[in-house]
Amino acid sequence: MASLLRTTARMRLSSARSIIRPSSRLPVPAFAAASSRHMASAATAAATPDVGEQPxxxxxxxxxIIKTEIPGPKSQEAIKRLTKVFDTRSLNMMADYASSFGNYIADLDGNLLLDVYAQIASIPVGYNNPSLLLAASSPQMASSIINRPALGNFPSHDWADILETGILSVAPKGLNQVFTGQSGSDANELAYKAAFMWKRRQERGGPDVDFTPEEMSSAMNNQAPGAPPLSILSFKSAFHGRLFGSLSTTRSKPIHKLDIPAFDWPQAPFPALKYPLEAHAEENAKEEQRCLDETERLITTFHHPPAAVVIEPIQSxxxxxxxxxxxxxxLRALTRKHGxxxxxxxxxxxxxxxGKFWAHEHWGLDDPPDMVTFSKKAQTAGYYFGNAELRPNKPYxxxxxxxxDPARAILFRAIIKEIERLDLYLYSELERLAGQYPKEVQNLRGKGQGTFIAWDSPRRDEVLKKAKSVGINxxxxGERAVRLRPMLVFQRHHADILLEGLEKVFKS
Amino acid sequence: MASLLRTTARMRLSSARSIIRPSSRLPVPAFAAASSRHMASAATAAATPDVGEQPxxxxxxxxxIIKTEIPGPKSQEAIKRLTKVFDTRSLNMMADYASSFGNYIADLDGNLLLDVYAQIASIPVGYNNPSLLLAASSPQMASSIINRPALGNFPSHDWADILETGILSVAPKGLNQVFTGQSGSDANELAYKAAFMWKRRQERGGPDVDFTPEEMSSAMNNQAPGAPPLSILSFKSAFHGRLFGSLSTTRSKPIHKLDIPAFDWPQAPFPALKYPLEAHAEENAKEEQRCLDETERLITTFHHPPAAVVIEPIQSxxxxxxxxxxxxxxLRALTRKHGxxxxxxxxxxxxxxxGKFWAHEHWGLDDPPDMVTFSKKAQTAGYYFGNAELRPNKPYxxxxxxxxDPARAILFRAIIKEIERLDLYLYSELERLAGQYPKEVQNLRGKGQGTFIAWDSPRRDEVLKKAKSVGINxxxxGERAVRLRPMLVFQRHHADILLEGLEKVFKS
Structure with missing residues (x-):
């Protein structure tokens, strides 16, 4: 079998390679041809890459390409069928991924939209990215899919290599260890569990102090001291996931939380800053200090003491x-001060x-965070940590x-290799639009944050709907924010298409 | 791109097909040859399939094949490397999946073990199963890996088809809907959330009664009535996962629960039956009634009223x-009675x-369970349900x-096609061993439950360790149970190898 896999490996590798180079020799893909044919009907023609910009x-x-209303007749039919077996009330668009490519998402009716939402910010380097297809077609990938290991018990002999050349090669500074999981919510809950174990270890007096019989028996009854009444402090409007522990730290909208039992954990106010930041530096600083003060008050007085503070670099x-x-x-100083x-x-x-690999790199911390959780664009999930004390004192x-999931870890490794930096063109052009359409673009934010850009719109849902009709997903x-989450392969010519489309919507 | 994918599809399909048929024409895989060479040193020679048993x-x-102690020198080296970046204290064996095949798991030192643990019961149809390799090498799989959708917003146009021909084709009787998730813990928590929303809907008076402003604001503060003090009732020794909600229903061992805050939820006693069941029918019936009575008492009096009871068909x-x-x-009657x-x-x-696709099919229920959760062998996860009232009244x-994960749903579909029924040979042979070695095999259980067999051993950990030295994983x-979780491709000749190996261990 091993030799068979190797043979198939070589075959598949060479055929996959031929897909990506030299691409100019390949037949024009179906939709690219369609795109040329339909330029006249396309919502925008500002599609030529700038001179010097290598696509x-x-x-x-x-x-x-917009051919029908969205959803068109074929999509409507498919939605009808899916509705019989799957909840489609949150359905945004029925996608045809085989016909999607790069920054463009296709549907069944021949529509092709510039996608600046990217599966809720989880597609990093474009649909059907050839390098990822190469990784996904590799024998290592096939093996990791069909022979999924119980990693804690029976790791694959190449797991260290996959970690070192992938997930750990982009570990945030100071955090050289990882614990892997399945989703963002899962990653956060794993981090919370590590925090609780760490906190009780401090309180207990070290890793070698054994659990008491009372701890052992009370834990089995979900009672203190074994199941301690500790908490995780989060911030108002935060989103950290929807499992029971992560949902207890999520404070985004009632619809996320209603009817679900939750832990009695504290929430601090997140700064409500005024934009542009430069014009409101002094009052913003005051607002941030107010939030830090309230955070400190909760850390020191809340009836279920926090073991950790969890925060998003940008509340998304x-x-x-x-x-x-x-x-x-x-916040780093505060948490350090209070242990x-x-x-x-x-x-x-x-x-x-x-614009940086991790957003917290913008902060200029001397002392790194204790844990950093990841998922979405990484395709795999988990938390990074550095302090050896965060590894629980016993196995299991x-x-x-x-x-x-090794399969997803292999994919993340391929993604890392694909990642390129973006330029800042998009933000300044949006500033221009904000000046022109002050009612449409309010509180523009995300300067210096790559493509992580958003603004508020008094008619947000209408804007999102109309954007589709000009070919933009x-x-x-939040309540009224428009958020851009394009892929990392979003380039200047895509930005032009987006800006032109937005202007059409604002004018409408 | 679409046409490219189709071309690659054909190429890959034909090469993958050649792997599985006709297999007799293929070169002998490396380890099969090694196996023949090393028969003399193999731990057992009872390996010839019975006449008439088609492997x-x-x-x-x-x-x-046992060539070295386990772990051997190469594995020890690999473990040392992995330990630098990954917690290996729960490591059982460093596996070489490329060299594993069917019921056999390989390590780096050339050892090959009959695997009746199968990644904690999560490998269904053998390592490197050719049919799964075919599915894993398909363009549909590659696309689903590299274009992972946000299923609730942008499902793929073939998602209904993948569900209907896969997950839903094996839906338990009466449950024709599914909500998909990522792991067993996740599946259970999703089911708990559905239960809480359903319960509150009943209390509220139907799907059209709107949330009150008080519910909306209290939910954001993790307080009642928006975050209601309801519970999930589980059983002593149960295991339902390790996320915060699922862990609150897990009652297996302190090491799973210590230091983690938990919900104050009730646990009922699980029947402590005597084996063999036939010999203790009367006292077992009394014990079960005692547990049902206590369950009813908790349902009606526990200070945080249960919205649901969760139970494993066999506490694993x-x-x-x-x-x-x-x-x-x-239990079905009780839960129905109390709404x-x-x-x-x-x-x-x-x-x-x-021995049945779902264990609860053994119960002869007229009235199906409200939800059934799945993961592990399915490779994908989620909960089945039938009652339309279990679909929350609003999206999101x-x-x-x-x-x-569509990739894993595609794999499950391939697994379903591979599944074959097993015979009952193994259990009766173990009964014979239990008669011969009454101190080694106590409380043998799992009759009529396929390969879901276990017994208690006063020297359990030693037995497990020695089993490796005779080539069995x-x-x-629990505290002292030996559990068999072979794959569904475990056949009579594998059972013979297992039985012979066990006898060697018992004699030692």
Missing amino acids: FFEDEPRGP EGGDNHATPAFFRG ILLIVDEVQTGVGAT RQFNTWMG IGGS | FFEDEPRGP EGGDNHATPAFFRG ILLIVDEVQTGVGAT RQFNTWMG IGGS
């Missing part, structure tokens, strides 16, 4: 709320979205059957 | 504890492990970014 995908369509689901590096440095942990939730901000305390967050 | 894998090794992690169909029918839901956790028992209440559960 990431030579065969990418030159612009959106909660409406793209930013804070300054000074605020985050203050609790700082968990940075980079599920949405991580993996290049803000932080454990589950799969403990992550775009998302919302 | 699932013609090229499967004929028996275990808790020590392979069985109950009779009468007990489960009683709460019955969730059956089939994460470990499902997908053919007990049961939602997350990925909401499952085997797991434990």
Whole structure:
């Protein structure tokens, strides 16, 4: 079997390679041809890459194609069928992934939209990215899919290599260890569990102090001291997931939380900054200090003492709320002062979205966060840590059957290799639009944060709907924020298409 | 791109097909040849398939091969390397999956073990199963890996088809809907959330009664009435996962729960039956009634009222504890009587492990469970349900970014096609061994439950360790149970190897 796999490996590798180079010799993909034919009907024609800008995908369509209303007749039929077996009330668009490419998402009716939402910020380097297809077609991938290991018990002999050349090669500074999981919520809950075990270890007096019989028996009854009444402090409007522990730290919208039992854990106010930040520096600083003060009050007085503070570098689901590096440095100092942990939730901000690989690199911390969680664009999930004390004192305390997914870790490794930096063109052009359409673009934010850009719109849902009709797929967050989450392969010519389309919507 | 994918599809399909048929024409795989060469040193020679028994894998090794102590020198080196970046204290064996095949797991030192633990019961149809390799090498799989959708928002146009021909084709009777997730713990928590939303809807008076402003604001503060003090009732020794909600229903061992805050939820006693069941029918019936009575008392009086009862058909992690169909029918009647839901956790028992596709099919229920959760052998996870009232009244209440994984759903579909029924040979032979070695094999259980077999051993950990030295990988559960979790491709000749190996261990 081993030799068979190797033979198939070679075959598949060479055929996959032929897909990506030299791409110019390949037949023009079906939709690229369609795109050329339909340029006249395309919503925008500003699709020619700038001179000197080498496109990431030579065969990418030159612009959106709108052939029908969205959803068109074929999509409507498919939605009807899916509705019989699957909840489609949150359905945004029925996608045809085989026909999607690069920054463009296709549907069944021949529509092709520039996608700046990217599966809720989780597609990093374009649909059907050839390098990822190569990785996904490799024998290592096939083996990791069909022979999924219980990683904690029976890791594959190449697991160290996959970690070192992938997930750990982009570990945030100071955090050289990882515990892998399955999703963003899972990653956060794993980090919370590590925090609780660490906190009780401090209180107990070290790793070698044994659990008492009372702890052992009370834990089995879900009671203190074994199941301690500790908490995780999060911030108003935060989103950290929807499992029971992570949902207890999520404070985004009632619809996420209603009817679900929750832990009695504290929430601090997140700074409500005024934009542009430069024009409101003094009052913003005051606002951040108020939030830090309230955080400190909760850390020291809340009836269920926090073991950790969890925070997003930019509150994403909660409406793209930013804070300054000074605020985050203050939070690091506060948590350190009071002997609790700082968990940075980079599920949405991580993996290049803000112009640095991890958003917290913008903060200039001397002392790194204790844990950083990731998922989405990484395709795999987990938390990074550095302090050896965060590894539980006994095996099987932080454990589950799969403990992550080597297949997705291999994909993340391929993604890392694909990641390129973006330029800052998009933000300044949006500033121009904000000046022109002050009612449409309010509180523009995300300067210097790559493509992690958002603004508020008094008619947000209408804007999102109309954007589709001009060929742009775009998302919302919070009550009225429009959020851009393009892929990392979003280039200047894509930005032009987006800006032109937005202007059409604003004028309408 | 679409046409490219199609071309690659054809290429890959034909090359993958050549792998599986006709297998007799293929070169002998490296380890099969090694197996023949090393028969003399193999731990057992009882490897010839019975006349008339068609092996699932013609090229499967004929028996275990033991070349070194386990871990051998190469594995020790690899473990040392992995330990630098990954917690290896729960490591059982460093595996070489490329060299594993069918029922045999390989390590780096050339050892090949008959695997009756199978990644904690999560490998259904053998390592490197050719049909799964075919599915894993398909363009549909590659696309689903590199274009992972946010299923709730942008499902793929073939998602209905993947569900209908896969996950839903094996839906338990009466449950024709599914909500997909990522792991067993996740599946259970999703089911708990559905239960809480359902319960509150009943209390509220229907789907059209709106949330009150007080519910909306209190939910954001993790307080009642928005975050209601409801509970999930589980059983002593149960294992339902390790996330915060699922861990609150897990009652297996302190090491799973210590230091983690938990919900104050009730636990009922699980019947402690005597084996063999036939010999203790009367006292077992009394014990089961006692447990049902106590369950009813908790349902009606516990200070945080249960919205649902969750139970495993066979408590697995808790020590392979069985109950009779009468007990489960009683539980269905009780939950119905008191207007709460019955969730059956089939994460470990499902997908053919007990001789029926779902273990609860053994119970002869007229009235199906409200939800059935699955994961592990299914490779994908989620909960089945039938009652339309279990679909939350508004979108985005049961939602997350990925909401499952089409790649794994495609794999499950391939697994379903591979599944074959097993015979009952193994259990009767173990009964014979239990008669011969009454101190080694106590409370043998699992009759009529396929290969879901366990017994208690006063020197359990020693037995597991020695089993490796005779070429068998085997797991434990609870305090002293030896648990068999072979794959569904475990055949009579594998059973012979297992039985012979066990006898050697018992004699030692």
